[in-house]
Amino acid sequence: MVTATSDEQIVERALTGDAEAFGEIVQRWERRIFALAFGMLGREEDARDATQETFLAAFRNLRAFRGEAKVSSWLHRIAVNQCITRQRRAKVRNESAIESEEEKNAASFAAPIGYSPARVVEGRETVTAVRLAVNSLPVELRQVVVMKEFEELTFKEIADALDLPLSTVKSRLYTALKQLQMRLQKFGED
Amino acid sequence: MKENAPNCGRESDLIAFLYGELNDVEARAFQRHVRDCASCKAELASLRNVRESVVNWRNQSLGVISSPIIESAVAGVVHQKPSGLAAVREFFNLAPLWMKGAVGFASVLFCLFAGLAIARLREQLPVPPVKNPSIASSQQEFDALVERRVQEELQKLNNSQQQHSSVVDNAPARIPSRRMTNRGSLPSSLPSEQARRPLSKTEREQLAADLRLTSAKNDSDLDLLDDRINQ
Numbered sequence: 001m002v003t004a005t006s007d008e009q010i011v012e013r014a015l016t017g018d019a020e021a022f023g024e025i026v027q028r029w030e031r032r033i034f035a036l037a038f039g040m041l042g043r044e045e046d047a048r049d050a051t052q053e054t055f056l057a058a059f060r061n062l063r064a065f066r067g068e069a070k071v072s073s074w075l076h077r078i079a080v081n082q083c084i085t086r087q088r089r090a091k092v093r094n095e096s097a098i099e100s101e102e103e104k105n106a107a108s109f110a111a112p113i114g115y116s117p118a119r120v121v122e123g124r125e126t127v128t129a130v131r132l133a134v135n136s137l138p139v140e141l142r143q144v145v146v147m148k149e150f151e152e153l154t155f156k157e158i159a160d161a162l163d164l165p166l167s168t169v170k171s172r173l174y175t176a177l178k179q180l181q182m183r184l185q186k187f188g189e190d
Numbered sequence: 191m192k193e194n195a196p197n198c199g200r201e202s203d204l205i206a207f208l209y210g211e212l213n214d215v216e217a218r219a220f221q222r223h224v225r226d227c228a229s230c231k232a233e234l235a236s237l238r239n240v241r242e243s244v245v246n247w248r249n250q251s252l253g254v255i256s257s258p259i260i261e262s263a264v265a266g267v268v269h270q271k272p273s274g275l276a277a278v279r280e281f282f283n284l285a286p287l288w289m290k291g292a293v294g295f296a297s298v299l300f301c302l303f304a305g306l307a308i309a310r311l312r313e314q315l316p317v318p319p320v321k322n323p324s325i326a327s328s329q330q331e332f333d334a335l336v337e338r339r340v341q342e343e344l345q346k347l348n349n350s351q352q353q354h355s356s357v358v359d360n361a362p363a364r365i366p367s368r369r370m371t372n373r374g375s376l377p378s379s380l381p382s383e384q385a386r387r388p389l390s391k392t393e394r395e396q397l398a399a400d401l402r403l404t405s406a407k408n409d410s411d412l413d414l415l416d417d418r419i420n421q
Contacts, residue, residue, distance in 0.1 A: 035248075035252055038251060038252065039248070126243055126246065127243075127246060127247045127250050127251075129243075130243045130244055130246070130247040131247055131251075134244065134247070145244065148209065149241070149244045149245060149248055150248050150252070154211060155206070155209075155211055167202065170201075170202050170205050170206065171201075171202070173205055173209075174201050174202075174204070174205045174237075177205070177237045177240050177241065178237075180240050180243075180244070181236055181237065181239075181240045184240065184243065
């Protein structure tokens with residue numbers, strides 16, 4: 001009978017000097033971490049960099065992993081911190097296009113004229129509108145949306161990863177969807 | 191946030207139902223509630239639309255973007271064994287516009303020259319043989335033709351032999367007559383001027399000796415003969 005190796009067992013192997021063990025962790029989680037970073041940052045290049053930085057930070061802090069939390073939660077926390085740090089740096093340097101879009105659209109969600117609400121739900125323009133709307137959300141709301149929609153985590157997994165109560169996760173997700181709804185509606189009205 | 195929530199205060203169940211995280215009993219109970227609660231019904235429909243929009247964005251974004259590590263691994267495999275076609279495509283993708291134009295122009299020239307060469311080659315090719323009735327195409331026809339040609343040659347040969355034999359038979363009669371008519375004159379091979387001049391003494395003696403008409407010692411007869419010939 002073949003038993004799948006858990007993430008924690010692989011981390012233990014890595015801690016005992018198995019050079020290939022951490023590579024298995026990367027293979028298991030790099031897609032999800034990249035999806036999280038992409039949802040958080042909105043740009044492919046930034047997401048790639050954030051993903052690499054996440055695994056580098058995890059490798060450096062491997063001995064600090066206590067095993068109390070899941071490896072997945074630990075990686076998500078590192079990734080979210082990497083994305084937030086990256087956004088702050090970009091804001092300071094004013095280099096990120098996402099940040100500039102966010103600044104433009106956070107206060108008033110500007111949109112092309114002539115879009116009906118029905119068309120907002122469909123079509124290519126809607127994708128751009130949704131991306132801008134998600135990127136304009138506050139970080140604590142955005143990360144919940146991204147972890148739910150991009151990583152398809154359960155409320156419990158999100159709560160574990162963010163070390164939050166389950167009710168808070170649900171409340172944040174509900175609030176995030178309501179804000180998205182309002183911004184997309186405004187986008188359609190404009 | 192509460193002001194945006196449904197009046198019934200069941201936003202937690204609504205969000206859990208939206209993401210399918212209610213168990214069967216809870217889901218059925220909430221569905222019954224939605225039938226009666228217009229606020230929850232409208233809220234569920236609008237949030238479902240928002241969620242679908244986010245999912246579309248995710249699918250379109252992550253559908254065309256692969257993760258960095260997998261992409262690099264795939265790229266490594268691809269670069270290890272690139273196919274010829276892929277290499278050509280990569281070359282043309284990386285080539286500048288002027289190089290693409292030059293390659294296109296060269297291709298057009300190549301096709302042009304190739305067409306001309308093929309046309310010339312067709313002109314130089316031997317014409318396919320047309321059936322000629324005079325030329326034998328089978329072994330029997332060939333033999334018959336040879337036999338006919340042999341017969342023709344034999345006929346010609348016989349004709350020529352007959353003509354030759356008739357010439358030989360007529361030759362003695364013609365020679366004397368010729369000798370008779372040319373008696374006293376020079377052979378016909380000599381020029382006419384030379385034939386008309388008077389013969390010298392030596393020539394007369396030689397001629398008399400040849401004709402054995404008289405003895406060379408008899409000068410008187412020779413003189414008479416000379417006079418006679420000269421006359």
